[in-house]
Amino acid sequence: GAGVSQSPRYKVAKRGQDVALRCDPISGHVSLFWYQQALGQGPEFLTYFQNEAQLDKSGLPSDRFFAERPEGSVSTLKIQRTQQEDSAVYLCASSSRQGYYGYTFGSGTRLTVV
Amino acid sequence: AQSVAQPEDQVNVAEGNPLTVKCTYSVSGNPYLFWYVQYPNRGLQFLLKYITGDNLVKGSYGFEAEFNKSQTSFHLKKPSALVSDSALYFCAVRDGKSSGDKLTFGTGTRLAVRP
Numbered sequence: 339g340a341g342v343s344q345s346p347r348y349k350v351a352k353r354g355q356d357v358a359l360r361c362d363p364i365s366g367h368v369s370l371f372w373y374q375q376a377l378g379q380g381p382e383f384l385t386y387f388q389n390e391a392q393l394d395k396s397g398l399p400s401d402r403f404f405a406e407r408p409e410g411s412v413s414t415l416k417i418q419r420t421q422q423e424d425s426a427v428y429l430c431a432s433s434s435r436q437g438y439y440g441y442t443f444g445s446g447t448r449l450t451v452v
Numbered sequence: 453a454q455s456v457a458q459p460e461d462q463v464n465v466a467e468g469n470p471l472t473v474k475c476t477y478s479v480s481g482n483p484y485l486f487w488y489v490q491y492p493n494r495g496l497q498f499l500l501k502y503i504t505g506d507n508l509v510k511g512s513y514g515f516e517a518e519f520n521k522s523q524t525s526f527h528l529k530k531p532s533a534l535v536s537d538s539a540l541y542f543c544a545v546r547d548g549k550s551s552g553d554k555l556t557f558g559t560g561t562r563l564a565v566r567p
Contacts, residue, residue, distance in 0.1 A: 369553050379560070380542055443488070443496040
């Protein structure tokens with residue numbers, strides 16, 4: 339597609355529930371990133387894929403967070419046993435050759451844990 | 453490690469006046485620098501980037517930024533502000549020396565342009 343598509347746009351989860359957030363990057367972009375943006379803050383890096391390989395997951399806050407990109411295109415960020423502190427906007431971005439040409443962000447998924 | 457500082461939480465300017473949003477960075481290698489804008493309930497929109505070449509970079513919507521290596525700065529500028537420029541602005545850096553691609557963002561600066 340023309341841009342990075344994320345779904346759902348909004349998600350309300352009860353504490354303890356598992357959630358799955360989807361990112362559909364720009365066709366042909368090899369790099370895919372997940373960021374977490376808390377209210378009033380800048381985006382914080384979570385994890386990075388190059389094609390299907392997860393090259394950096396140093397930003398994942400706990401083992402409740404898991405990301406995959408099995409065929410090198412669509413990616414899913416899964417959060418198990420959600421907690422209130424997980425409430426944030428989750429942004430996905432994709433880029434072509436090592437980010438040289440820039441990073442395109444999706445509109446994000448706003449997760450609210452109640 | 454790479455980092456970005458945006459020292460101003462908010463910048464206020466009158467419409468028609470020039471604006472500057474400040475950014476300084478720290479990387480071990482050569483910096484790749486970016487500015488993004490975020491409107492309410494929207495994702496980040498790319499404004500401009502510096503990878504190499506001319507220190508003055510021109511981007512979308514009349515914005516420009518000047519790369520200053522000695523001061524490790526990449527301030528965003530616009531000669532004449534519009535009310536519609538009011539938004540949240542983020543500076544970001546990637547270390548060109550590292551094999552990883554990740555961007556590190558600043559905390560953001562809210563720009564308020566009054567009519």
